[in-house]
Amino acid sequence: MSTVLVIGASRGIGLEMVSQYREAGERVIATARDDAGLARLAVLGAETLRVDVADPSSVSALAWQLDGEKIDIALYVAGVMDRGGATTPPTQQAFDAVMHANVLGAMQVIPQVMPMVEAAGGVFAAVSSAMGLIDDVSASNAWLYRVSKAALNMAVSSARFDYPQARLVVLHPGWVQTDMGGGAAPLTVADSARGLRTVLASVSPDDNGRFIHHDGRRSDHW
Numbered sequence: 001m002s003t004v005l006v007i008g009a010s011r012g013i014g015l016e017m018v019s020q021y022r023e024a025g026e027r028v029i030a031t032a033r034d035d036a037g038l039a040r041l042a043v044l045g046a047e048t049l050r051v052d053v054a055d056p057s058s059v060s061a062l063a064w065q066l067d068g069e070k071i072d073i074a075l076y077v078a079g080v081m082d083r084g085g086a087t088t089p090p091t092q093q094a095f096d097a098v099m100h101a102n103v104l105g106a107m108q109v110i111p112q113v114m115p116m117v118e119a120a121g122g123v124f125a126a127v128s129s130a131m132g133l134i135d136d137v138s139a140s141n142a143w144l145y146r147v148s149k150a151a152l153n154m155a156v157s158s159a160r161f162d163y164p165q166a167r168l169v170v171l172h173p174g175w176v177q178t179d180m181g182g183g184a185a186p187l188t189v190a191d192s193a194r195g196l197r198t199v200l201a202s203v204s205p206d207d208n209g210r211f212i213h214h215d216g217r218r219s220d221h222w
């Protein structure tokens with residue numbers, strides 16, 4: 001039985017990952033920031049922790065709450081969207097909301113959980129987005145979100161040098177039917193999560209620092 005940690009699991013892709021890993025018989029530790037989210041996770045048989053990734057004082061409790069754990073798979077799923085383009089400056093409030101959840105939270109989590117992932121020789125994966133690929137940009141829509149995911153990609157790719165006993169990767173879940181992805185998205189959340197689980201089971205030492213799509217494609221230029 002593996003131990004899986006899912007950060008930002010109250011709904012959408014994170015909740016579905018918890019559901020599928022539990023169904024597969026894995027031990028899951030999952031985080032949410034409100035009572036309703038924690039209750040949905042408890043029903044699935046996950047061990048729950050209350051974490052607001054945008055609040056460093058909340059995230060800083062992770063290290064002692066997970067003290068002594070060996071984590072085979074750690075997933076950073078929490079994320080916030082902003083849809084504005086480059087013709088309008090982002091407000092300070094929007095900038096902080098997106099950058100804190102998508103970037104600062106991951107940079108708070110990585111140093112705390114990586115020793116536990118290394119202890120298991122495991123994998124850390126951040127759910128990012130193809131919208132953060134500089135090599136593949138087609139428009140400025142979701143400008144701030146794109147910037148945040150490009151920054152997240154660098155946070156993960158550069159951190160790998162400090163944790164040689166583990167592998168760190170960035171994942172693109174596809175365009176998925178969630179609150180964020182909307183009803184027009186082609187992928188169901190179940191199919192995306194199944195793909196991500198298959199990818200996570202296949203991550204090799206050669207993949208360290210790579211950007212991997214839910215269908216297993218690896219992006220070398222990003």
Ligand SMILES: NC(=O)c1ccc[n+]([C@@H]2O[C@H](COP(=O)([O-])OP(=O)(O)OC[C@H]3O[C@@H](n4cnc5c(N)ncnc54)[C@H](OP(=O)(O)O)[C@@H]3O)[C@@H](O)[C@H]2O)c1
Binds near residue numbers: 032128129
């Ligand atoms: N859906 C897509 O098409 C798509 C495509 C590419 C990438 N992604 C990425 O996939 C990830 C999951 O997205 P989704 O589609 O499942 O979105 P979602 O349904 O909107 O869920 C977002 C999740 O992030 C959590 N979150 C946001 N801010 C948080 C904070 N400060 N602290 C703790 N948790 C926080 C939310 O918790 P609350 O319930 O507490 O708000 C929720 O669990 C995101 O990183 C997103 O950028 C999604």
